[in-house]
Amino acid sequence: MITSFDIGGTAIKSAVATADGQIGAAHRVPTPTHDFAAFAAAMQALIDAGGPTEGVAISIAGVIDPDSGRIKCANIPGIDGRTLAADLSAAFGLPVWILNDADSFALAEARAGAGRGHRNVFGLILGTGVGGGLVIDGHLVGGPGGLAGEWGHGPVAAQFAGTPPQAIPRFPCGCGQTGCLDTVGGARGLERLHGALGQPGLDSRAIIDAWQAGDAAAERTVAVFIDLLAGPLAMLVNTVGASILPVGGGLSNSAPLIARLDAAVRAAILRKTDTPIIVPGQSGAEAGLIGAAWLGLEKLGNQRG
Template identity: 40%
Template sequence: MAEAARTAVGYGIDIGGTKIELVACDAKTLDVRHRRRIATPQGDYHGFLAALEQLVADADAELAQTDAAVGIALPGVRDRRSGLQLSANVPALTGRAVAADLQARLRRPLRFGNDLQCFALSEAHGGAAEGYPSMFGAILGTGAGGGYCLDGRLVAGFNGLAGEWGHWSVPAHLLQRHGLPVIECACGLRGCVERYVSGSGLVALYRHFGGDASEAGAVFAQADAGDARARQVLAIHLDLLGHSLAALVLAVDPHVIVLGGGLSQHAPLYDVLPAAVSAHLFAGVQVPPIVPPRFGDAGGARGAALLALS
């Protein structure tokens, strides 16, 4: 019985800029048996570590566990040589050996990914990509990024960066076509895809052309109300997004693309996006199905639990 208890569940922790969520998933059915969210400690690294330790202890107590494996979706990028977080939307984590420090505190099997990769893994198992030989989860939120799964397994790559399509560059001819500047990116590169096609990128495009909006939904609303500027910006955004997803098709040729993030909730996008992707592919290349997610914003923690159970 003790061995069965140890392997009954896997914990998944999704660390976001405003919240941290832990879910415990049944090892056989993937049903969620426990869930808890807390606010993310922003400026206190040791408080952050203590908060995760307490989340795991609370789950252990409720589920009568002692050493359940934990998958953790860390924000940003982790340098595999030094173990340090290179960038994160939780400032207190940047430059810290988060993985090593959590291992020392939790003293159990840990698996690490990022929130984008965990989203993809979740959608590959019981989600919108269930049954497909390969899938790409493309996040269109505050930023743009994703994850790639092959036969249900996450492909992380040499640096753990597989899926970071948001930091590919928009070609100069597209920027010139639409009269757009080369925008600096926080990653240190210039002209990154995410600065143009993410939700925040859409807002930046609208403002560049003289519009006034604080979030992407307002741009869609203005277009629906007949605003010519908003419609022009959405056409530009669609062209840039179509090109970036066409590049994904040429690079990894997924059998399905699952969109995530705030823009994935805009239903009309699914009707027009396939043609926008096809416009940037050569003759004979088929655009794979582009579909909305099944688990929405719950995918990160669920995917992290799948990491723990893999």
């Protein structure tokens, strides 16, 4: 057995994972965000409560450089810049494996969700912003800097979108570039587009509700949003050969929005299919725990092998 963790800026969740990838009841404690010793102690208490374990697998909202092992984690300053796996392994006396939350979602969907039976799976995150992870033949695809799957960054967002075409500002992105898809995708992107199209400030849920109720201004915003994302996603599908793109994050809760995005992407890809390829994820609220569990079990198996 291994102990699986899903860690964010608010809470640390843990569960025991068995050799078949099943996870037990989840337990949670508040995340100590500024003190590494307190952070490690909170995790140790959850490990002890779960009983004997052979290792620790962690899904976390951060980026881990595979070369240095250092993590970039803005919402937990106490671990930012640390060689987190090595530091925690020393504290626990156990092997520790870490992956970011988008990769964890992708792995959970590939192994236990909508991606089961598919060779190439791209886990698509439409949350506050956009993100993703790629799984091929059941294994996560990594890359320099730990940034594989980050399709939302790069100055490629179209400057005109919708029918008739609407001018779209090139918004500055938190990554330092201008015109990234992350600035117009996800919940904040939908809200930003609504304002740029001359509409009053609304949160993403209100925009989607208005769209579903037939509001013309919300329909225009959603049409622009879909147009901006569909082309880049079609290129992603053509490039990596993904046959399914399970969606996680807050916007995945709108089935009509995901269905509309799916239709637009399928119309733009080279492979023609009547079967949806962009679908709501199935791994639920515990995707982080499930994805981390599968990673840990794979790593443990490799060590034994």
